[in-house]
Amino acid sequence: MTTQRVAIIGLGLIGGSVGLATQAMLPQIAVTGWDADPDVRRRAAERGLVTTVCDTAEDAVRDAELVILCVPVGAMEGAARAIAHALPQNAVVSDVGSSKRSVAEGLARALPGVTIIPAHPVAGTEKSGPDAGFSELFRHRWCIVTPPEGAPPEALQRVSDFWEGLGAKVEVMEAGHHDLVLAVTSHIPHLIAYTIVGTASDLEDVTRGEVIKYSAGGFRDFTRIAASDPTMWRDVFLSNRDAVLEVLGRFTEDLTALQRAIRNGDGDTLFDLFERTRAIRRSIIEEGQDDARPDFGRSDH
Numbered sequence: 045m046t047t048q049r050v051a052i053i054g055l056g057l058i059g060g061s062v063g064l065a066t067q068a069m070l071p072q073i074a075v076t077g078w079d080a081d082p083d084v085r086r087r088a089a090e091r092g093l094v095t096t097v098c099d100t101a102e103d104a105v106r107d108a109e110l111v112i113l114c115v116p117v118g119a120m121e122g123a124a125r126a127i128a129h130a131l132p133q134n135a136v137v138s139d140v141g142s143s144k145r146s147v148a149e150g151l152a153r154a155l156p157g158v159t160i161i162p163a164h165p166v167a168g169t170e171k172s173g174p175d176a177g178f179s180e181l182f183r184h185r186w187c188i189v190t191p192p193e194g195a196p197p198e199a200l201q202r203v204s205d206f207w208e209g210l211g212a213k214v215e216v217m218e219a220g221h222h223d224l225v226l227a228v229t230s231h232i233p234h235l236i237a238y239t240i241v242g243t244a245s246d247l248e249d250v251t252r253g254e255v256i257k258y259s260a261g262g263f264r265d266f267t268r269i270a271a272s273d274p275t276m277w278r279d280v281f282l283s284n285r286d287a288v289l290e291v292l293g294r295f296t297e298d299l300t301a302l303q304r305a306i307r308n309g310d311g312d313t314l315f316d317l318f319e320r321t322r323a324i325r326r327s328i329i330e331e332g333q334d335d336a337r338p339d340f341g342r343s344d345h
Contacts, residue, residue: 047073047109047110047202047205047206048072048073048074048109049073049074049076049107049108049109049110050066050073050074050075050076050108050109050110050111050112050206051075051076051077051078051104051105051108051110051111051112052075052076052077052078052094052104052112052114053077053078053079053101053104053105053111053112053113053114053115053123053127054079054080054113054114054115054123055077055078055079055084055085055088055093055094055097055114055174055177056079056084056114056172056173056174056176056177056273057168057169057171057172057173057176057177057181057273058114058140058165058167058168058177058181059077059079059093059112059114059115059140059177060088060091060093060174060176060177061167061176061177061178061179061181061182062112062114062140062177062182062210063075063077063088063093063094063177064092064093064177064178064179065179065180065181065182065210065211066209066210067092067094067095067179068179069179069209069210069211070206070209070210074095074096075094075095075096076094076095076096076097076098076103076104076105076107076108077093077094077096077097077098077104078097078098078099078100078101078103078104079174080115084173084174085097085099087173087174087175088174091174091175091177093174093177101123101126101127101130102126102127102129102130103130104127105127105130105131105132105135106130106132107132108131108132108135109132109134109135109136109202110135110136110138110202110203110206111127111131111135111136111137111138112138112139112140113137113138113139113140113141113151114139114140116273116275116276116279117141117142117143117146117147117276117279117280117283118275118278118279118282118283119279120139120141120147120150120151121150121151121153121154122154124137124150124151124154124155125154128154128155128158131155131158134159135158135159136159136160136161136199136202136203137151137155137158137159137160137161138160138161138162138163138203139151139162139163139164140163140164140165141162141164141283142164142226142230142231142276142280142284143223143226143231143280143283143284143287144162144164144188144190144219144220144222144223145219145220145222145223145284146283146284147162147283148160148162148190148192148219152192159195159196159199160192160195161189161191161195161199161200161202161203162189162190162191162192162219163187163188163189163190163203163207164187164188164189164190164222164226165181165182165185165186165187165207165212166185166186166187166188166226166230167181167182167185167212168181168272169181170268170269170271170272171271172272172273172276180211182207182210182211182212183210183211183212184211184212184213184332185211185212185213186212186213186214186215187207187212187213187214187215188214188215188216188217188222189203189204189207189214189215189216189217190216190217190218190219190222191216192219200216204216220287223284223286223287224287224290224291226284226287227284227287227288227290227291228291231280231281231284231287231288231291232288232291232292232295233269234269234270234272234277234280235281235288235292236266236295237266237267237269237270238269238270238277240263240266240270241263241266241267241270242270244263301313302314302317
């Protein structure tokens with residue numbers, strides 16, 4: 045199912061990267077785009093994030109075969125309502141949200157009768173905005189596609205082919221299972237990072253200057269994660285509330301057990317946990333999802 049025209053709503057890190065990657069890797073596709081912020085639209089035009097930056101969301105989607113909503117998950121339903129009357133009859137609507145069940149429900153409410161194939165490219169950086177995008181963001185990363193029951197196979201193929209064309213590896217998954225998996229692998233780690241960085245800045249006996257000056261690698265990594273876009277992550281936690289609370293409850297129990305082991309001088313329990321988690325790190329490197337180099341292979345974009 046060949047796609048010729050794609051529209052991107054939201055031209056920040058992900059939307060801008062989708063636009064740049066499409067132009068670099070799928071040059072036969074015409075890419076229109078729109079963002080609610082006029083300054084973002086201006087910068088997107090200057091950087092050439094898409095082929096054409098439109099003045100309205102309706103203009104952006106009017107001829108599109110595939111529409112990708114690249115806005116915070118809390119804004120997905122509103123963004124979909126804004127384009128509903130302008131969508132071509134056979135357009136497929138997708139998104140890039142980090143939680144899938146609530147987004148799918150919101151899009152279905154906003155776009156009755158429209159073919160919706162939600163997706164989540166598991167890629168990003170702590171930076172945001174139209175200057176943060178780059179064309180290689182999705183290369184060798186996973187994109188999880190969560191089609192609703194009864195979705196047309198050709199629409200699923202259109203979305204899957206598009207992401208594979210940008211260099212991503214596509215996995216099809218049920219939306220609720222996606223939300224649980226991402227709560228473990230992304231959402232709770234972000235919550236922990238926000239918490240530990242906040243705790244460090246609140247400690248009365250340690251100055252903020254000391255926290256910054258003596259930051260070892262572990263804390264530095266937390267600050268990188270905790271620098272992520274606050275609007276996006278606020279919406280993620282609220283939209284994926286059930287899965288986050290389920291995993292957070294389990295994490296709290298495990299943390300209490302670790303606290304008990306430290307208090308009791310139980311070195312065996314600590315060593316066994318650290319050995320087990322070390323094996324997880326090795327598996328992630330072997331899977332190609334990170335790099336063993338000291339900077340984790342992350343270039344500074």
